[in-house]
Structure formats: structure tokens, C-alpha cells
Amino acid sequence: MSEIKRRASHEPESEKPSRDVIFQVLGNQRRRYALHYLKHYENPAEIGPLATRIASWENDVPAADVTSQQRKRVYNTLQQAHLPKLNETGFVEYDAAHGLVELTDRAEDLDIYLELVPQNSLPWSEYYLVLGCVSLALTTVAWLDAGPLAAVPPFGWGLGLAALVAISGAAHRYYHRNVRLGHAEAPTDAE
Structure with missing residues (x-):
């Protein structure tokens, strides 16, 4: 069990987040990309590789072609705004001191809102x-x-x-x- 999970397991489970909170969290593409990364790739994840992958998606380039400026721009906003917001709402545990982020059980509440409906999809x-x-x-x-x-x-x-x-x-x-x-x-x- 990771250090983040051990700390989270001692905290009481609060009530489910409101729809307003969920829509506010999911209203930002970088936060959605961070959640996608954590669901699909590593969990827990280091903020560096997370920032690189998000920068590659945003700039439509392979991760190896992400420039240091592109990575830094994403890294800074993740560190200063997006991960603290996801941590505050309880969807992730963010350990800023160690640069680790991990989904919590509460992130499952987002699943219904995370279903993507592509254009021209079948209703x-x-x-x-x-x-x-x-x-x-x-x-x-x-x-x-x-x-x-x-x-x-x-x-x-x-x-x-x-x-x-x-x-x-x-x-x-x-x-x-x-x-x-x-x-x-x-x-x-x-x-």
C-alpha cells in the first residue's frame, strides 16, 4: 500500500461531491487529462511524467518530442492549481513534497460524468x-x-x-x- 493510500485510509469518508463541484473539476481539460492518465497509466504517478504526457496530448506530439517549455508550463499549472484542486475535492491524494499523485476511491464518483460522447455518436x-x-x-x-x-x-x-x-x-x-x-x-x- 502506498504512503498516500495509508494516509487517506485514516481520514473519514465525507459525503459525495455536489454536481457543481464535479462540473467545476471536470470543466478543465488538464484536470481531465490528469484523471485519464491516473486511470489508464500509473497510479500513483510522479508529477514529471504526468506533465510530460499531458503536454504531449495538448501539443499533439509524441512524449519524446515535448519541449522543456511545454512540459514546464503544464508542470507548473498542475503543481500550483490543478492537483491541489483535485486534492481539495478528494478525487486524488497529492503529496506535493514528494511530487506524487494518486486517485482516491472518491474518483469513482466521476465515472458517470467522464463518459465521453464523441461527435456523431449513436444516441x-x-x-x-x-x-x-x-x-x-x-x-x-x-x-x-x-x-x-x-x-x-x-x-x-x-x-x-x-x-x-x-x-x-x-x-x-x-x-x-x-x-x-x-x-x-x-x-x-x-x-
Whole structure:
């Protein structure tokens, strides 16, 4: 167990953060990048490599090509503003003396807000609404023994609709997993 975790485990768990606090924290791209890094890469992390990776994402260059000025600019704002803010809200434990930062259990409260919705993404709620309406219409037509749909037995309709819902759920799960912050190597808005 890391030194940061040992200290955090002795502190009482406070109430869940308000939506205003969450939106304020997530309203800054560097803080989102820091959270992404901590979720995907090292946890705990040293502030130096964290600053380098964030600078590479911001400047759209490989980490090896980040200049000292780009790294320093990110390092300073992380050290002076962003990591203290994340620490103050309880989403990370930031040890400024040792330059270490680590996610806390409270960071899990951010997961629902960190789901990224890329442009032209599939609106799943609308998809399931249409799926339900089509299923209802097909079931009604089959129940009325109308047209060529009457040739399919009721068990076939049930099996077909169940398979369609299962496949849709699996596709949704796969899609949802791939757009979460911390899943990919680079945050979606950095690609």
C-alpha cells in the first residue's frame, strides 16, 4: 500500500461531491487529462511524467518530442492549481513534497460524468426506443396473423427479439467501454 493510500485510509469518508463541484473539476481539460492518465497509466504517478504526457496530448506530439517549455508550463499549472484542486475535492491524494499523485476511491464518483460522447455518436436511448417500437409493431402484426409474418411461430418471434436485444446490449456495452476516460491510451479529445 502506498504512503498516500495509508494516509487517506485514516481520514473519514465525507459525503459525495455536489454536481457543481464535479462540473467545476471536470470543466478543465488538464484536470481531465490528469484523471485519464491516473486511470489508464500509473497510479500513483510522479508529477514529471504526468506533465510530460499531458503536454504531449495538448501539443499533439509524441512524449519524446515535448519541449522543456511545454512540459514546464503544464508542470507548473498542475503543481500550483490543478492537483491541489483535485486534492481539495478528494478525487486524488497529492503529496506535493514528494511530487506524487494518486486517485482516491472518491474518483469513482466521476465515472458517470467522464463518459465521453464523441461527435456523431449513436444516441443509445433513441436506439432502444426505436428497437422497442419496431419489436412491438412486429409482435402485434404476428399476433394478428397478418401477412407473411404469420408464417413465423410465436417461439421464433420471441427468440428473434430476445437475440436482437441481447446483441444490441452487447454492442452498447462494447461501445460504452471504449469511450470511457482512462480506457484508451490517449483521451478521446486529445486524438
